Amino acid sequence: MSSVWSFHFPNMFLWRLGQGMTAGRSLCNSQRIFTVFVQVSVQRTYASKQSEKKKARAFVDWRRVSVEGGKGxxxxxxFIREFGRPFGxxxxxxxxxxxxxxxxxxxxxxxxxxxxxxxxxxxxxxxxxxxxxxxxxxxxxxxxxxxxxxxxxxxxxxxxxxxxxxxxxxxxxxxxxxxxxxxxxxxKAPTLATxxxxxxxxxxxxxxRTIAHVGLVGFPNAGKSTLLRAISRAQPTVAAYPFTTLKPHVGIIQYEDFEQVAVADIPGLIRGAHLNKGLGHSFLRHIERCCFLLFVVDLSVREPWTQVDDLMYELEIYQSGLSSRPHAAVANKMDLPGTSEKLTLLQEHVDMPVIPISAKEGRDVGMVINHIRELYDRDMAQVANQKGETENQSHKKTVLLEW
Incomplete structure (x- = not known):
């Protein structure tokens, strides 16, 4: 009896031990697969929920560079040492x-x-x-x-x-x-070498400095990004908090005659931007290249016409003559209640064309597109006239020299 037990006990023990090791190995593999799956899902979720601030870190519009040419x-x-040429x-x-x-x-x-x-x-x-x-x-x-x-x-x-x-x-x-x-x-045998x-x-x-024909200028959360999404294929981030846009976005408006006009969404400016407050000079420089400006006004504030005065003041202080470029006011958020009365007051206080729209609902956005084309055609005609005058002056000088 003892001999039979002694024979079967080691075999049973080894069989159980092998089963346990197999189960443990499969459990470890499943745990590893689950851990990798959780890590990948967390990374994808984190990447999809990246804020505009983190995405904007890659956008740099100023660098100080130290350059140095190569040394000669x-x-x-x-001296030449060849056979048959003792004095090479x-x-x-x-x-x-x-x-x-x-x-x-x-x-x-x-x-x-x-x-x-x-x-x-x-x-x-x-x-x-x-x-x-x-x-x-x-x-x-x-x-x-x-x-x-x-x-x-x-x-x-x-x-x-x-x-x-x-x-x-x-x-x-x-x-x-x-x-x-x-x-x-x-x-005959110089040894000098420099x-x-x-x-x-x-x-x-x-x-x-962003190159665009039109610059959308306005205070934070005025609806500039929403307007750019409505009139072009650009996809800037839109949210219900200020300073959503931290880098300029450029959208292209394509007209029926295949003419293309670039529109830049300049990040929100605040009072004191010429003193480098808020985003300050970092993005005021992007307005310098815009041929004409559109002041996006938020009609939900108490006195919307003060926004236009403050924006023009900041632009003029930053660079003389910047506020005198061709411009118009875009009265946004007309879908909110009580904005009709504020629109009338805005038209009385400002001395520029006012275009009432609702960028969120896409109401009257076509008026903005048409007005942009008018400003663009007017600017192109002015550039053509200046070019023609320059060519005429150069032609007169050539005729005088030949005479």
């Missing part, structure tokens, strides 16, 4: 030139976020013996968005307004001369 390669001092003479080659720093406007770049703080171009290769010259270094190209303004010590160097515009901001140094360069009748020159160095300020 040194010249070589060497000097054979040191010149050094290669250093690379330049080039800033180029690219329409595919939308922000200055990827622009580094320090750029240094490649150095030129030194010269070698047997009259071998050094290789010129390749240039370093910094892609920036269209509409980037380059400043040095507060002064504008250049304005990159079109796609493909480029400027060399730091030239590379010239390569040094080898002793072959100094060969003359007076000195070092390469250092590249130019400077500190620049890059400012991005």
């Amino acid at each position: 390669g040194n010249g070589c001092s060497a 003479g000097p054979g040191g080659g010149d050094g290669g030139s250093g690379g330049n720093i080039v800033i180029k406007a690219n329409k595919r770049v939308k922000s200055l976020a990827k622009v580094k703080s320090i750029y240094k171009a490649e150095n030129g290769s030194p010269g070698r013996n047997n009259s071998c010259h050094g290789k010129n270094a390749s240039h370093t190209v910094i892609p920036v968005p269209v509409g980037t303004c380059i400043k040095e010590n507060g002064n504008v160097v250049i304005d990159l307004e079109r796609n493909g515009d480029a400027v060399v901001v730091a030239h590379g140094g010239l390569g040094g001369k080898g002793n072959q360069f100094f060969l003359s009748n007076e000195d 070092a390469g020159e250092s590249g130019e160095k400077c500190v620049l300020d890059l400012e991005l």
